[in-house]
Amino acid sequence: MPSYTAPAKDMSFVLHEMLKVQDADIPGFNELEPDFTSAVLEEAGKIATNVLQPLNEVGDKAGCTLENGVVRTPAGFKEAFDEFAAGGWNGLDCDPEYGGQGMPYTLATATGELFSGSNMAFTMYPGLTHGAYSAIHAHASDELKAKFLPNMVDLKWSGTMNLTEPHCGTDLGLMRTKAEPQGDGTFKVSGQKIFISAGDQDLTENVIHLVLAKIPGGPEGIKGVSLFIVPKFIVKDDGSLGERNGVSVGNIEEKMGIHGNATCVMNYDEAEGYLVGEEHKGMRAMFTMMNEARLGVGMQGLSQAEAAYQNAVIYAKDRLQGRDVTGTKNPDGPADPLIVHPDIRRMLMNQKSFVEGARAFVLWGAMMLDKGHLADDKEAMGIISLLTPVIKGFLTDVGYDMTVQAQQVYGGHGYIEEWGMSQFTRDARIAMIYEGANGVQALDLVGRKMAQDGGKHVMAFFEMIKNFIGENKDNEDMADFTNPLKEASKDLQAVMMYFMQEGMKNPNAALAGSTDALHMFGHVCLGLMWSMMAKSANEALAGDHSDPDFYKNKIATGRYYMARMLPATKAHQARIMSGADTVMALDADAF
Template identity: 75%
Template sequence: MPSYTAPVKDLQFILHEVLKASKSDVPGYEELEPDFTNAVLEEAGKLASEVLTPLNLVGDQQGCRLENGVVRTPEGFKEAFDQMREGGWPGLDMPEEFGGQGMPYVLGTAVGELFSSANQAFTMYQGLTHGAASAILAHGTEAQKATYLPNMVSCEWTGTMNLTEPHCGTDLGLMRTKAEPQEDGTYKISGQKIFISAGEHDMSSNIIHLVLAKIPGGPEGIKGVSLFIVPKFLVNEDGSLGARNGVSCGKLEEKMGIHGNATCVMNYDEATGYLLGTEHKGMRAMFTMMNEARIGVGMQGLAQAEIAYQNAVIYAKDRLQGRDVTGIKNLDGPADPLIVHPDIRRMLMDQKSFTEGARAFMLWGASMIDRSHRADDAAAEGLVSLLTPVIKGFCTDQGYDMTVQAQQVYGGHGYIEEWGMSQYTRDARIAMIYEGANGVQALDLVGRKLAADGGKHVMAFFELVKTFIKDNKDADEDFARDYLEPLKAASKDLQAAGMFFMQNGMKNPNAALAGSTDFMHLFGHVCLGLMWSQMALAAKAALAEGASDTAFYETKLITGRYYMARRLPATALHLKRIESGADPVMALDAANF
């Protein structure tokens, strides 16, 4: 059975030596002292390794079952969910007034990676609840917050988001679910939603669905969509549970992966719903949940890549195959371990350099969310909004690729279920699709985010990179050669791609849209190049100060140099594709495909 060890030391390195969290001026960060965060991460890592990881295979093999309208989760899930609740983990970064612990989002993100690596399907139940609670926190009335949040923060009640319908996915303006106003101020919700993760299950006493629907007579298309709170059981004035609402699970989807999560077809038959936010402004409220979810999904790409990598390393060190071409290494054995071979090393270094770079990128993004919310910093909010589609799209595309590479290390055993590696590939695959397919993320990045506020956020990113390079140009020659020069070249590629869109996008929009996925990946590589450069500086500083764990910091520098030399040059390829324009993509007539 695959194993998992929480990367606590690496998380601590990023939090305290790269981001310098406890020294930040963001309110609440003064609590993030190294000893405190280490204790939290160690405890979360123990739960992840000892409880959630063994259940990952159970969930994959057993899946969920729909019996008489009730979904039964895999064996052991309910008991593990009880442990999660008892430990207060779902409310780690939620407000104290509703029973949370009020910790910064960055710490919640770090803990979330550990749980997602260990068991993605299980962790989705609380992750979706967190997002739904955040939407109610941002847009709900005081009465709605008091009614729903205490039980959702604790995960006594769980939450969902209901967008997709059988005939519409990305184009939500086509939805047919109706919300008929009632005299008492409630609405009767009728329609069908599909692909609803955690839509029905046996691990909580109530499920609070957030449902997009149209109020008759409202504007056409997406401008006529509103968001509603639709509980599985109605809630009485005293907080107790009342009658069963008109919502039910009609079917469980059979999926490629995340078998332990109940992906439901949800039927709403004049279910009682309560308007969340303003009429016809449902997308604004839903995006509070979706933006958080998109960053969480980006983290899932990293998380699956991490556990796949850990097991691939163990296998590569243990499996004997062939001899090292430079000379026998295992003198007493019939063959050398796989890890001596350069192509195995290439795959492992691809994985290692991605996971560590993406981890820094994810926590940097989470710290910007904290800065925007806790310090009311509009610049941080603008920058993280720009980077959200990059975090989601790039990290899940690359994360999936890394699980495939981990499978490849195993050879034929990677394709056999008993080794467990195929589950990571299958589970990672959904992250490229849900919460906005990655092609849509790329379109959002190029079509909306680049030009937002006159382009000032992307210009701020360019300035951030430029300032970093300028401030460190007098560092040692090795750092300049190995990090700053590749980062500068990659940043120029990103700027050139942006310039191409500016010059060609208006007269030929397809020229920009045809290059959008390449731009998202180009942007992602530059972000990881920046992260690796910052981590290299921190590692060099630690070594200069006489750090005791020299192997950790030297390994960090070697891994960073690999990324800068072998992965970052992909920006030139992406730029070349972008500059080819729309013609190669659009030239073939539809009838000739």
Template identity: 55%
Template sequence: MPSYNAPLRDMRFVLHEVLGVGNYQNLPGFEDASPDTVDAVIEEGAKFAQEVLQPINQSGDREGCKWDAGNVTTPKGFKEAYKQYCEGGWTGLTSLKEYGGQGLPYYVGVLLSEIVTSANMAWGMYPGLSHGAYEAIAAHGSDELKKTYLPKLVSGEWTGTMNLTEPHCGTDLGLMRTKAEPQPDGSYRITGTKIFISAGEHDMTDNIVHLVLAKIVGGPEGIRGVSLFIVPKFLPNADGSPGERNGVSCGSIEHKMGIKANATAVLNYDNAKGWLVGKAHKGMRGMFTMMNAARLGVGVQGLGLAEVSYQNGLAYAKERVQGRSLGGIKAPDKAADPIIVHPDVRRMLLTCKAFTEGARMLTYWAGLNVDLAHKHPDAMARREADDLLGLITPIVKAYQTDMGFECANLAMQCLGGHGYIAEWGMEQFVRDARIAQIYEGANGVQALDLVGRKLPANMGRSLRTFFHPLDAFLKEQAADAAMKDFIGPLLRAFGRLQQATALIAEKGMADAEEAGAASSDYLRLFALTAVGWMWAKMARVAIDKLAAGGGEDPGFYRTKLATARFFMERMLPDTASLQQKIQAGKRTLMELDAAAF
């Protein structure tokens, strides 16, 4: 059975030693987030995840959710864990105090969700989606809607969902058929079918708040006619308690490859009563608020699964003795050496380690920028944070979920045949990780978002928030011999990214297919450069700490530097081949007729 220990030391390193989140405490919305508080929160969260959530991960997977006549039963222990989670105040950790939340910064929520995902991804999605619904209503809902729904979502009394997909439309929401008919009382009647609704039906709360995209009858065609509605499972009574059953029912739940303990529902809306959130026909605006946060959240899932997979692969590699080291016997007292002596096993483990630690820094940095984008008192600082976030979100989502899956695979590989056996738990990580590459906008769509929307927006302004500080960092560090191992490779990757960006800006403006052909490779090139920068920054801190004696644990910093070097020498060079692929253009991709395939 797999195990999980939250990487608290590494989390603290990123938060305090590299990002210096304590420096932001003077900004509005950060007041309560002293380093001590944040540390205490993640320690408590880690305890809860390790003791309550992790033990029901494997059993939840085995048992799955059960559908019976429209009702869904979650696996054993899920409901109880959720109750405990609510009682601990975790559901409202980063929600506003006026709705009963604790008002901590967004980035603290990012840390918690990494821990929760590592412990039990399927369970984590129930409260995770609630928070997405909270964000959309808080940003776009009327005061009355906020008053009715936000306190319930914050306390966890009710959960929330996002309803976009229909049987015939996923990525292309303009094709949507679900319709909303205006009623004299200002509400709407919603009719249609939504599928793939995570946490769409369950037995953990006595009400569920569905956020539903639908087209108001008589509105504009296509995506410009889409509006966002709140449709509760039970219509709230005046006192806030769930009342009459609304016209929404769960037709079935899907049989899936992974996250089996999370109910993926087909929801049938039949004249269900709903209320408009935000302006009519501007539903995508509200949905984007949820989607941006959700995409970052999915990127965190990639990180969380890579971490837990790595921990278990590592434990096995240290214990499992088999064969002898190529460089001479390492454990003469044993029948064989532990397999961690082998270079190729180390390659797999270090890939996981270098990814997780680098991506952790990238993720927390993105999370911090969510706070800055919303709360910084200076408008220019808010704009810059928002630009950076727009740029980095598709990268975090696509790269980290691709790597989450890859690391789960590599870690499973370390276990040999046992990795393929369910009892060991490794194949569950692989199955669970796979969905993150698909949902919330498939990774190919993320790449298109990056080259088609984020790059050209405001004539490439977002790029500035990444390229300028990185350029300045490289210049600043260039003279320091201690940084040589990191700055050289990063400089080369940065140059490749600059050239690829210029190429896409020039070719892609004239021919959108060229941009499309480059998109996935470009996203990966961008991601590697970004993580390379994170590693260089971490290396800088580690070097400084070691120069100052290394404190209580100099080994931690030495390991950091070694891992940073691994990333620079064995992961970052992929940028060279990516650049070549980008330069190749669309020709070979588009040459064949569909019939010739």
């Protein structure tokens, strides 16, 4: 069975040496002293390794079942959920007014990676609850917040998001679920939703569904969508639970992965619901949840790649196969370990350099979000808005690929269920699809985010890179980082110019290159993260430190990314600038 070890040391490096969170001028960050964050990460790591990870294979093999309308989660999930809830992990960054601990989102993101890396399917139950909490907290009335949030923060109740319907996925303007006003402030919600993660379970007393629906007589399309709280059980005025609401599980989907999470078909039959925010403004409220979820999904891509990488390293060191062409390394054995071979090293370095760069990117992005929310920094919010589709799309595309490479290290054993490596690949696969398929993320980046506010945020992003390169231009130790970063940034800027010049004349020219553009952005972002980490590692080596090998290895891993991974921007640029003609050459009936 695969194992999992919390990468707490690497997280501490990113938080305190690269990002210097304890010195950041952001409300609440002064509490993030190294001793404090280390204690939090250590405790989270214990739960991840000792409680959640042993249930990962259990959940994968057993899955969830539907018995007489009741969803049953795998054995052990309930006990683990109760322990997770008792630790207050869901409320780490939630509002103290509703029982949360008020810590920055950045710290919750770090612990979230540990939980997801150890058991992604399990972690989706509290993760979706947190997302629903955020949407209600940001947009609901004080009355609704007081009624629902405290029990969601402490995980007595869970939460979901209900968007997709059988006939419409991304195009939510086509939805048919309706909400009839009752004249007393409540609505009767009727319709069917599909692909609802954590749609029901036997872990909590109540499930608080956030449901998108249309109020009759409202505007057509997406402008007529509203958001409603629809609880599984009616909540009485005194906070106790009343009768079962008109919501039921029609089916549990059979899926490729995340078997331990119940993905449900949800039926609403005149279920009592309560409007969140304004009528016909549901997408604005739901996007609060979706944007947080997209950052979380990007982190899922990273977490599965990390877990798969850890096990691939163990196997590569243990498995004896062939001899090192430069000389025998294991003379007392029949063969040398796999890790001596350059192609195995290549795959492991691909994984290691991606995982560590992606971790820095996710935590940097979470800090930008904190800076935007807690310090009211509009520029930070603009940059994280620009890069949210990159975090989601790039990290899940490449994270999935890295789980495949981890399987490949095992050879045939990677394909055999006994070794457990396929689960990481199967679980990671969904992250490329839900919360907006990655093709949609690419369209959002190219069609909306890059031009947002007159393009000021993309220009601020390039200025950030330019300033970093300028600050380090005379530092010889940084040349292996700043030079490739400068080159890749120029590639990305050239593509931006191409989109501006050609996109107006032929929109397909931009859209056909959107996924390549998203990946270019992703590589440049990881190039920036690696440059920042290299600077911090060099500073540590020049000063007092207790672990020189850690910093030397960090720099060596970063050099690999800059030399072997970052040049992919050239290929993406060539594809984009070839235009749309080859993509659109065939008539539809030629396929």
